[in-house]
Amino acid sequence: MDPVLIGLTVFVILGSLAALEMKSLLSAVIAIGVVGLGLSIVFLLLGAPDIAITQVVVEVIVVTVLIRAAARVPEETPTLRASRARTFAGAGVALIAVGLLAAAFQTLPAFGSQRFAPALWYLENAPDLTGATNVVTAILLDFRAYDTLGEATVILTAVVGALAVLRRPERPKEGSHV
């Protein structure tokens, strides 16, 4: 495995641990940003530029919104500390899960060594069948366009729900939608 990839993964894990342990909410948000940006570089190194681009821009906008929100919260926020027994139980469960996953991953083929028949078919035929030379887009908007329609519906529903719950209590003036 690529040592850069291992280093980045460790960096991401450290970032998520830091986000959990930070006292200040703002520092925790910045640590979450570290996780997202590190993850986008991991995607890039694994040969998935589409996901890397999406990850980096979504991370930027999410961290911006979270920093906006965290700036309003007072610096000293009460944090809940878990009891000692709970900490040990959680660590035990995490260790067991890591062990099971490590055992399961031993049976997988090495990364990139085995290409399944459908993937090869898409890679060979997608440009000619759809006209889109970016095979990811060809799959998203042609072969699996139903999924994209569903995803668009999910975002619409989420936004409508957020606007309904978080709407301004009093209407500022006539004809304003926000």
Place this chain on the structure above:
Amino acid sequence: MSDPQGMSIVVRVVTRWLFGLILIFGLAVALFGHVTPGGGFAGGTIVACAFVLAILAFGGSRGPGAAFARWASSLDATGALSFLVLAILGYTAGSFLHQWAARGELFTLGSTPSIVLLNLAILLKVGAGLFAGFIAVAVFEGAAGSEKGADA
């Protein structure tokens, strides 16, 4: 909403220069999503970033962000509806979501017009949707910050 004064003059001037460039970049990422990495979702998020930057720099009541905020939820719905209309247009070529427009040469903008239009619909949907979400959060914390009037 956010601070009506916005940020310092340095941030405002730089935002004035960058705003159009970010917008064009987002549009390009979405428009050429079928040739290069990217697509409607990434492009829409970049466009939303541009308007969030405008809101943070100029404040909630001025600049392009404020104008877009008034239309965000309508544009969000327009994007979703146009995706549906484009999908239904597929019936003219045979079935739902079928490619209905004539295809051109590979590696060009016109190589697959129906996918380009779907990408633009997603750009509108995601761009306006994320921005509307940002506005909702900004308005919410504004209401929580000033306790008076929150019960009205």
